[in-house]
Amino acid sequence: MTESTDMAQDYTPSEMMIVTAARALKGVRTVFVGVGLPNSACNLARRTVAPDLELIYESGVYGARPGRLPLSIGDPTLISGATSVCSMIDLFGLYLQGGLVEVAFLGGAQIDRLGNLNTTVIGDWEHPKVRLPGSGGACEIATNARRVFVIMRLKGRAFVEQLHFLTSPGHLGGLAEREALGLPGAGPQLVVTDKCVFDFDVETREMTLQTLHPGATLAEVKEAVAWDLAVAPDLVETEPPTGDELRLLREELDPHGMYR
Amino acid sequence: MADKLTTMAEAVAAYVHDGDAVAIEGFTSCICFAAAHEVIRQGRRDLTLCRMTPDLIYDQMIAAGCASRMVFSYLGNPGVGSLHCVRRAVEKGIPRAITLEEYSHFGMVGRYTAGAYRLPFFPLRSYKGSDLPEVNPRIRFVESPYDAEEIAVVPPLNPDVAIVHAARADRQGNTQLWGLLGVQKEAAFAARHVIAVVEEIVDIDVIRSDPNRTIIPDLVVDAVVHEPYGAHPSYVQGYYDRDNAFYLDWYEVTREQATTEAWLEEWVYGVQDRADYVEKMGVDVWDRLAPGEAMAKPVNYGRYR
Numbered sequence: 001m002t003e004s005t006d007m008a009q010d011y012t013p014s015e016m017m018i019v020t021a022a023r024a025l026k027g028v029r030t031v032f033v034g035v036g037l038p039n040s041a042c043n044l045a046r047r048t049v050a051p052d053l054e055l056i057y058e059s060g061v062y063g064a065r066p067g068r069l070p071l072s073i074g075d076p077t078l079i080s081g082a083t084s085v086c087s088m089i090d091l092f093g094l095y096l097q098g099g100l101v102e103v104a105f106l107g108g109a110q111i112d113r114l115g116n117l118n119t120t121v122i123g124d125w126e127h128p129k130v131r132l133p134g135s136g137g138a139c140e141i142a143t144n145a146r147r148v149f150v151i152m153r154l155k156g157r158a159f160v161e162q163l164h165f166l167t168s169p170g171h172l173g174g175l176a177e178r179e180a181l182g183l184p185g186a187g188p189q190l191v192v193t194d195k196c197v198f199d200f201d202v203e204t205r206e207m208t209l210q211t212l213h214p215g216a217t218l219a220e221v222k223e224a225v226a227w228d229l230a231v232a233p234d235l236v237e238t239e240p241p242t243g244d245e246l247r248l249l250r251e252e253l254d255p256h257g258m259y260r
Numbered sequence: 261m262a263d264k265l266t267t268m269a270e271a272v273a274a275y276v277h278d279g280d281a282v283a284i285e286g287f288t289s290c291i292c293f294a295a296a297h298e299v300i301r302q303g304r305r306d307l308t309l310c311r312m313t314p315d316l317i318y319d320q321m322i323a324a325g326c327a328s329r330m331v332f333s334y335l336g337n338p339g340v341g342s343l344h345c346v347r348r349a350v351e352k353g354i355p356r357a358i359t360l361e362e363y364s365h366f367g368m369v370g371r372y373t374a375g376a377y378r379l380p381f382f383p384l385r386s387y388k389g390s391d392l393p394e395v396n397p398r399i400r401f402v403e404s405p406y407d408a409e410e411i412a413v414v415p416p417l418n419p420d421v422a423i424v425h426a427a428r429a430d431r432q433g434n435t436q437l438w439g440l441l442g443v444q445k446e447a448a449f450a451a452r453h454v455i456a457v458v459e460e461i462v463d464i465d466v467i468r469s470d471p472n473r474t475i476i477p478d479l480v481v482d483a484v485v486h487e488p489y490g491a492h493p494s495y496v497q498g499y500y501d502r503d504n505a506f507y508l509d510w511y512e513v514t515r516e517q518a519t520t521e522a523w524l525e526e527w528v529y530g531v532q533d534r535a536d537y538v539e540k541m542g543v544d545v546w547d548r549l550a551p552g553e554a555m556a557k558p559v560n561y562g563r564y565r
Binding site: 128 | 350365
């Protein structure tokens with residue numbers, strides 16, 4: 001047994017999420033990045049399955065080459081060495097609304113079975129139980145990016161029957177409602193969690209369990225989801241991280257273990 | 261040409277009044293905390309604070325009781341968590357109640373752009389299917405006169421005053437910026453008055469040697485303030501790094517109104533001006549935040565005569 005095989009047997013849920021999201025970026029050219037796990041996933045993808053991947057940040061950066069892990073999407077490390085830095089009207093108008101963003105990562109406090117997201121409030125908007133950050137750019141990103149990948153953990157009653165607030169449109173009421181409303185992007189295609197991966201039925205657009213991470217059970221996933229979950233007939237196990245992927249993450253991309 | 265160089269105290273006294281709509285923008289970088297602290301010291305009240313990301317700067321102004329309304333699109337301490345002072349004001353009216361007017365980022369960018377262009381609205385592909393228009397009746401939908409497509413629109417935003425932090429300017433207010441540009445240009449052109457706050461005052465020849473970098477011309481600038489480290493704990497590209505430790509600490513400092521007020525007492529009311537704050541913060545902080553050098557290659561504009 002080689003050293004990298006030993007390493008591959010021992011990985012964290014975050015690393016599993018990062019690696020799974022990175023692999024989904026195979027061959028992609030432009031990705032709209034957030035901080036945290038998506039940032040690590042995009043940088044890992046560029047070193048592995050998507051060498052031509054360019055990172056776009058809503059702060060106005062195209063082609064970032066971050067020299068350290070950014071705490072915020074406006075970190076100065078995203079500017080030094082970037083291909084282009086533009087004003088925000090150009091970023092949202094020319095890049096995002098112009099249709100140049102192939103994949104965008106989003107997350108949320110709540111998601112429903114059609115991939116609609118809440119990042120605004122728990123409870124009522126006027127008198128919230130928990131006031132969340134709000135849209136930021138998420139509403140227009142969810143509208144305009146050609147495809148959306150969601151990264152969020154499968155816990156804390158986040159996968160709900162009814163959102164408390166619909167911040168960013170997923171597949172709305174399902175079927176072809178996005179197309180009927182004229183939303184340019186295809187909406188959410190993938191939800192990567194710490195237990196499993198979901199995709200969306202091509203016709204109904206309902207979230208469907210696609211793969212289970214090693215060690216996770218169908219019962220616990222069903223338990224964490226508030227609705228009667230659709231499961232792919234050919235449900236398989238998610239490929240665990242390889243030794244090479246973990247080495248890149250731990251030794252080069254996140255040496256201080258910020259997102260481990 | 262008019263020499264507009266003045267002090268922060270004079271600029272704030274002249275251009276920020278009780279009840280004004282104020283925009284102190286800057287996306288992550290170039291957030292003019294120096295101006296916010298002077299507004300707090302001068303005891304302004306009933307302001308409408310406009311900013312995409314209220315950030316720590318509006319958390320501080322709201323904790324000091326300066327605001328009655330906030331217009332925004334992302335309410336958080338980026339990468340850290342909640343803004344406790346904003347939440348206390350919204351949820352409990354401490355120290356003063358504020359109301360919220362909420363957009364998305366593109367919506368706020370569009371509002372400044374319509375304001376700067378003197379247009380009645382800005383159309384954008386967003387908000388369809390979202391609940392945001394339900395809690396903000398100023399987000400509306402109109403039919404395109406060309407193909408009957410329904411499109412979201414937001415109204416112009418023309419603040420009474422925009423306070424814009426940047427890298428350098430001359431004494432007339434020709435202002436240059438590199439790194440993140442945010443909505444600094446749009447906010448400045450949209451506002452009735454503009455205070456430009458810069459790390460360096462330079463000669464007009466320096467400005468003219470690189471005209472592409474001038475994002476705000478003297479035409480729209482009323483006052484120029486020279487305030488090194490004026491954006492701390494945010495950053496200015498090439499001058500100093502973002503003080504991430506400060507952003508992390510703020511979450512703890514502001515858990516209670518009393519601890520927040522103690523901070524304001526020490527770092528805002530207890531200092532005379534930004535130079536005093538910079539000295540009190542100490543050289544170790546500025547050394548820690550020094551970014552080193554990564555110079556751009558010079559470009560040749562050519563001599564055409």
